[in-house]
Structure formats: C-alpha cells, structure tokens
Amino acid sequence: MKKLLLLSAFILFSSSWATAQSTQEPPSGMSEIQAYSIFYENYKNESYEGALQFGRWIWKGMPETIEGYPKFDLKRNLRRLITIYSKLGENATDPAVAEAYADTALTIFDKVSEKYGSDLDAYQWSVRKGRFYETHADNIEDASAKAAAEYKKAFEQKPEEFTKMGDGYYVQSMLQNLIAQDKKDEALAIIEKAEPHAPEKLQNYFSNARNKLFDSPDERIAFLEGELADDPENEELLKQLQDIYESQDMVAKLTEINKKLYEINPNYENSLALGESAQSDARYSEAIEYFKEALDKAENADQKAAIALNISSAYLNSDQLQSARQYARTALEHDSDWGKPYINIADAYSQAVNQCTSNRKLEVEDRVVYWLVLDYLNKAKSVDSSVSSEANNKINAYAPVTPTTEQQFFKNWKEGQQISVDASLNSCYGWIGESTTVRR
Template structure:
C-alpha cells in the first residue's frame, strides 16, 4: 500500500515536536521568527542530526519556497529539498512502526519528485536529482513499492541525459545495474540502443562489460550479422556496425567478408592498428605484395620507435618471401638504426644472407664461394647472442646448422686460397648475386 503524503494539505506524522499540517501550508516562518533566523535553526539542527527538531522549520521552507534569503547569499532552495529528503528518510528509518516508516519515506519520495519538477529543466540538475532519487529508491526498496525497479529505471535515464558522465560513475556500477536490468527484462532493442549510446564513452573494464553484454544480446555470429548488416546498409559509415561485423566474420573465419570490412574500417577510421590488421590478414593468406602495402601504411602511421621497428622487420619478412633480399636488408638496417642491440633484427639480417645463398644456388650446386656467406651469417648470429641474451636459445639452435656448411679445409686452402685469420669481403666478387651483401668477415 502506498502512503502518499504531500506537503500541502495532507496530515504530517506527529511527534512531540512535529504536528498536524493545516489545510494550507505554513508560508511564514514558525514562532514569528525572521526567515534568516528560522533557516538558521533549521540548518543547525540538520547539521547536528536533530532531524525531528529541524523538520518543522524545513516544512516552512518547502512550503514558502523562497528563491532567495536575505542575509544568506549562498541560499539554494534545491539544497533545502535535498536536506528535507534526508530528514524524512532518516526519521522514517528510525521508526519501528512500518506504517510510520512508510509515511516518512513516502514523503521523501514526494519531495524528490517535486524537486525534479521545479529544478529539472537544466540537464545537469536533472541528472543530479534523478541520480539522487535512484539511490534513494535503491536504499529504501524494502519500503517503496517496486523500489528496485524504480532505481534501475532512474539509472537508465542517467545514460539518456549524459552518457559520458554516467559511464564513469561508480567505476561502472550504474552502467552494470542499468544494462543488466534492461537485458533481464528481455528488452533487446532497448539494450542495443543503450549500448550504441554509451559505448563511444566507455573504456577499460566498462568497455569490456559492454562488449560482453553485446555478445549476450546478439548471441551467435550469424545473429550479429543479421542485426548489423541492415544498419550498415542504412549508414555505410557506421563504425560500430563495422566493428561488430568484423568480430562476427572473424569468428566464422569468413576471410573474404572479413577483408571487406577491414578495408572499410581502414578507409573510414585510418590508424596504425587498422593498417596492421589488413597487413596481417594479407600475410596469413600469403599475399605478400598486399601485405607490404599495408605494413607500409602502418609504418607511416606509427607513433613510436617500437612500432616503427616492428614494421621494418615485418616488411623485411615480406620482402624475403618475395625474394627481394636487398630491399629486405634495407628494412633491417632501418630497424637497427632504431635499436642497434636488438637481437631479433640481427637474426633477421642473418636470415637474409642465408636466403641469399639459397636464392643464388637455386639451380646449381653449392660451391666454396657460396659457403663463405655463411661466415657472415654466423657473425650476425653471434652478435645477436652477445648483445641480446633473450635470443640466445634461438641463436644456438641455428648456429650448428650454418657451421656445418661453412668452407672446409679443402675449400679454404685449395679452392679459395685463404688462410685462417684472413679477411674476406662478401660481395659481387664471389658471385654477382651477393653484391648487395657487401660485408667483411674473417676466415676461420
């Protein structure tokens, strides 16, 4: 049962200090006091927690509704409404009689609703009052009919007024309460509209929660595609729809559709990540020329040296696969300019020189001159291990393979006319296909 008690013309709960309200509310301060004196008594008793005594003076303030108070330039009628809500709530919660408790709580609710009517025209004030009312409903849900649902409804309204502010409140608590309630009511369309409204303002845990709920709402990738495809047809620039479809097609491993979506995202919202996604997709499809194009885009959009180094190494990989070893070497050299002691880059250079031997001897037998290149490969592997201990295991696994194919004694002394300790340059003098290497090594 609802114990509706308004402040105008309806009986207030009696106590030794509070008394029945007359048919018309008291628009003059009690006991013939001046407005400032009556307010001072109200405020001091409110501040000290003597809510029963403050109540009589507070009812006058709510009835008279003074917009200003001479002698107190900081006076705010909205603040007095907030205080009176607290007074009625605290007195009500102190009552053992459930009827009295409900009456006081009901009056506090009435004050909140009246406050919203009086001061809710401006968005910030409306937001603040509805937030206060939502918390009031949640705190007193045992006394208020359908209290929890009223609270969740108010929290939902906050996201309509100011989604950015609402998302950040309570470390996402109100976001979770509002969205969970919508989903629990099977209001799927409302839930999706809610997500579309708040997602641009979310990050971190809040964004992760929203994405989990998005999956819960839409279910399977097929259902997601069915939902978002018409939205994209209506608005081809809908980034949220594109990102949702990207995830759905990735789940289904539909590479053609996935590439189509990624291309649109890269055009509409170009970034390092969007270009890198396309490069990795092309790489996984062994489309190395296309991968080069998108790795270069990612490189152009890189924001720090770490990203740039990674893109140079990825470009080197693609050019190795394409047989463009001199270009691959240039990319690794640029990576080493950023970090001369990066073991991965040094290993990559060794890989390029090893690939040069394979490329040069593709249609012929390995000769003594070809084997000289492996000394340079070993030089780079040893340097990688020396300057970067994190790659030691990888280097050790490769070293024996290359050491087994370096020039033997016969190659050195009879074919190449070399002595241990001699210096030799690996370039076009060994074979034209090694001209791009141009590295010096020591006979051993």
C-alpha cells in the same frame, strides 16, 4: 499494506514526533520563522534528528513563503528534507525504521515532481533520484531496477554528460541492471549511443558487456551487420566487426571491412590493417604497398620498427632479398635491441645461398655465407633473449653446412681470418658486401 505497517511503526518510533506528524504547523506552537531557523541550523550542522523535528511541517504544509524571511525557497528545503530522511535511513539500525525513512523520502520526491513538474531540472532530478534508490537498495523493493529507470531518463536527456559522469559509473550501473533483466536490445542501444563519449575504462566494460549479451559470435555479427546496414560508414561499428572477424578467422570478411575503413579514413591503423590482411593472404606486393603507407604515418619508434619488419618479411617471402635486408636495417634503426630484424637478415642471406645454388652444387664459397648467417643469429639472441629459442634452432640447422676443417685447410684459411662475402666470393653475392670470420 507492508509499507503502511512500517510507516505506523516509524510514527511511533519517537514520542516527540508523534505530535508533529498530526499537524501541518510548526511544533510546540512556534512561529514558522522560529521553527525554520532551528531546522536550518540543525541541517547545516548535520544534526538530522533535530532538523527533522523542527522541519517536518514544511513538507506536510508545503508553505511557499515564510513571513519575515523572504529568502525562503520551498523547493530547496524539500530537497534538504530528502537528504535528512536519506541520512537518517542510512544510520538507522532497525530495518523497519530505515525502510520508513526511505519511503517518506520517496513521498517527498513525488511531491516535488507533482508540484514543480516542468520547472525542475529533469536531468539532475533523475540522477538524484537514481542515486537515492542505489543508496537505499536494501530498504526499497526493486531499487536497482528503479535506479536504472531514473538513470535511463537522465541518459536520454544528456547522453554525453551522463556517460562521462562518475568516470562512466552511472552508465555501467544502468547497463548492469538492464543485462540482469535480460533487456538485451535496450542495453545494446544504450552502448551504441554512449560509446562515442565513453572513457577508456567504460569502453572495456562495453566490450565485456557485449560478450554477455550475445550467446555466440554469430549472434553478435548478425546484430552488428544489421546496425551497419542502416549506417554503412559508421567507423565504430566497422571496427567492432573488424575485431570479431579477426577473432573468428573470417579472412574474406575481414579484408572487406579493412578496405571499407581505409576508404573512409586512410590513417595509420587502417593502412596497417590492409597490409596485414594482404600479407596473411600471401598478397605480398599489395602488403608492401600498404605497409609503406603505414610506415609514413607511424608516430613512434615502436610502430616504425614493427612495420619495417613487416615490410622486410613481405620482401623475404617475395624473394626480394636486398629489400628485405634494407627494411630489417630500418627496423633496427628504430629499435636496435630487437632480435627479430637480425633474424630476418640471417634469413635473407640463407635464402641468397639457395638462390645462387639453385642450378648447381653447393661449393665451399657458398658455405662461407652461412658463417655470416650464424653471425646474425648470434647477434639476435645476444641483444634479445626472447628470440633465443628461434635463433638456436636456426643455428643448429646452419652450423653443419659451414665450411669443414678439411675445406678450410685446402683453401689455406686460418682461424680468425676475415673473409669478404661479396662478388669476390661469387658474383651472386655481390649485393651482400659484408665480411665474416673463419672458425673451427
């Protein structure tokens, strides 16, 4: 009833239209070709009120042909009339008139669908109608839901094309409405189908949308595990579970997923993930194995530096100090301005003192090694301010155990003198092969 009243108001809006609306013939006794010519010229010039005055009879009478103009295409001109009503509705200042324009345009949409049916490009028609609903959301009841329904029709026909259209805008618009309607399963099914085709911005939206759709991590895990049961080698599902297992500190589950991904595709990312899992579980030999694989597959210097340091740390935790130093140096080859590898070398040398003195007292020669440790810690913070706090803490710990002034006197060491840290100091330090400086 409301729409009928609004349409009545619209009919009375212009006296020049009142006559035109009562007939299926061109206005003012014109021939069809005369009225069409004026209609089309006004349409081309975006004079939409004039175009409507001379073209409304087209959708009322639905002429298939116009005598004297063989190029006339009814379907194309009905689309033009939809555009005209849409533009006039957008520019209308009276909400009642704007709603009447939108309502008439939707009537033409229905007429086109009824008349042409299977001859329409159903995909494009659904996209067109969905856009119309969005454009006139203020003047159409439940416009957002209706737009989402049209977009869903388009998505089901061409999921890849629709997902990429508008850089993901239309899929996002559709999902926002489904989420607002609490249609969780429907939204999740669309995300799963669209994800392989989604641009990066849309991928980020999918991640946020999932968080809104699930009340808890357990609920999301249950959903993903259920999906995976039907498609156990789906890498995208496995990666989603990998992320949530990691965020929830589910170590055993994470390791299981990492192994599955590695079995499917032993690439850089999956080799690295297995290495990280093994390292976090103190399985250092296994971690080193997978980290070395990842290092071989890494493509840039940053990746190589980070993995080499992981290997160095795993060797440190295994008390394999020479190898720990070797891979710290490898990390520096790829990033000489990173302080962490220098700290790893310092740690390797401090652990060397612990190894060499495990069954005896700390001698002055052992204390010399701590000067070398301090050298590396100072180097670390000089090249990389982000490690200054860590380096300073270690400096404060090791400085008190370096040779005292008295010990230096009895050794006849002079300030600034170079001392080799190698087998000449103690056979236990033969592998180090570096030198440091006497200091007060």
